[in-house]
Amino acid sequence: MNARKLLDNYCEEHILNREEILKLLSLPDYDIAALIESAHALRKKYKGNKVHIQLLTNVRSGNCSQDCAYCAQSCRSSADIEKYDRISDEQLFADDLLVKEHSLSRHCIGLSGIHFSDDEIAELAERIKTMKENGTHICCSIGFLTEKQAIMLKEAGLDRINHNLNSSLRFYPQICSTHTYEQRINNLRMLKSIGFELCCGGIIGMGESNEDIADMLLDIREISPESVPINFLLPIKGTRLGDGEHTPLSTAHCLKVLCTARLMLPRADIRCAAGREVYFSGSEDMLFKVVDSIFAQGYLTEKGQGINDTVALIRSLGYDTEIESEVH
Numbered sequence: 001m002n003a004r005k006l007l008d009n010y011c012e013e014h015i016l017n018r019e020e021i022l023k024l025l026s027l028p029d030y031d032i033a034a035l036i037e038s039a040h041a042l043r044k045k046y047k048g049n050k051v052h053i054q055l056l057t058n059v060r061s062g063n064c065s066q067d068c069a070y071c072a073q074s075c076r077s078s079a080d081i082e083k084y085d086r087i088s089d090e091q092l093f094a095d096d097l098l099v100k101e102h103s104l105s106r107h108c109i110g111l112s113g114i115h116f117s118d119d120e121i122a123e124l125a126e127r128i129k130t131m132k133e134n135g136t137h138i139c140c141s142i143g144f145l146t147e148k149q150a151i152m153l154k155e156a157g158l159d160r161i162n163h164n165l166n167s168s169l170r171f172y173p174q175i176c177s178t179h180t181y182e183q184r185i186n187n188l189r190m191l192k193s194i195g196f197e198l199c200c201g202g203i204i205g206m207g208e209s210n211e212d213i214a215d216m217l218l219d220i221r222e223i224s225p226e227s228v229p230i231n232f233l234l235p236i237k238g239t240r241l242g243d244g245e246h247t248p249l250s251t252a253h254c255l256k257v258l259c260t261a262r263l264m265l266p267r268a269d270i271r272c273a274a275g276r277e278v279y280f281s282g283s284e285d286m287l288f289k290v291v292d293s294i295f296a297q298g299y300l301t302e303k304g305q306g307i308n309d310t311v312a313l314i315r316s317l318g319y320d321t322e323i324e325s326e327v328h
């Protein structure tokens, strides 16, 4: 069955297989409207008219021992970024208050690095406890935790953990040599067994094939996270991917990935994370037909659009912004 026929006969109960996923990812651009409409029907059914907005605070920045090819925070990167071990309480708690005051969906906090001492996790847990007094929903993007450390954060009130697969098992060694894809999968399984909500997505535009995207999405579907952030590479000078040759992404390709993710995980938050302002500028109406979640500011080392402008954009397109307490 070709992709167009697949969409014409598509029903939600159908579990897309690898071959079908590949057909959707290679759909001709002139047929993309049918794919968007299929994704839009599911977006409307499960997410209504709401767009979740998140704010991201980078709690620890730079000096990471890992060599992820896209990342300005790697110690192998010469990108000109601000580096610090610990953001001030003042800044962190001010950001949390901003989340509360703007009724944003979630406060996402990120820490560079891959391994943490128990003392570092205990300190983070204390800061999470303080922020939870504001009633914000908190997601922490963090490397590999021991089970003991994960429980410490759970007991502090942390709601969700972000740990991305980033790409496929096959492609992963091309982007990172200091840890493995299997380690990421095992970490996610451990976090799920403890009862965390999971946020797990990937990065598009690193030189991967459609097969890699399909395999990554299949693994993400198996993990079944609450949230699936899809990042579109913003090549940063000083990183391996930023300095090399790269083929720019097209908006159509980005949309095909997001639509396919929506069809595969219809109930999950599908988030357009990094790259939204670049790859969807002027195409936000199509974007919001598919995704229900975006960042307003703080892509770790890249600036975002800002909260007020983001809210204004969403409202101008006829969507409401989400208040997390209505969901949880």
Ligand code: SF4
Binding pocket: 064, 065, 066, 067, 068, 071, 072, 073, 074, 075, 111, 112, 113, 114, 143
């Ligand atoms: S993506 Fe994470 S683990 Fe990889 S270099 Fe950046 S901060 Fe380190």
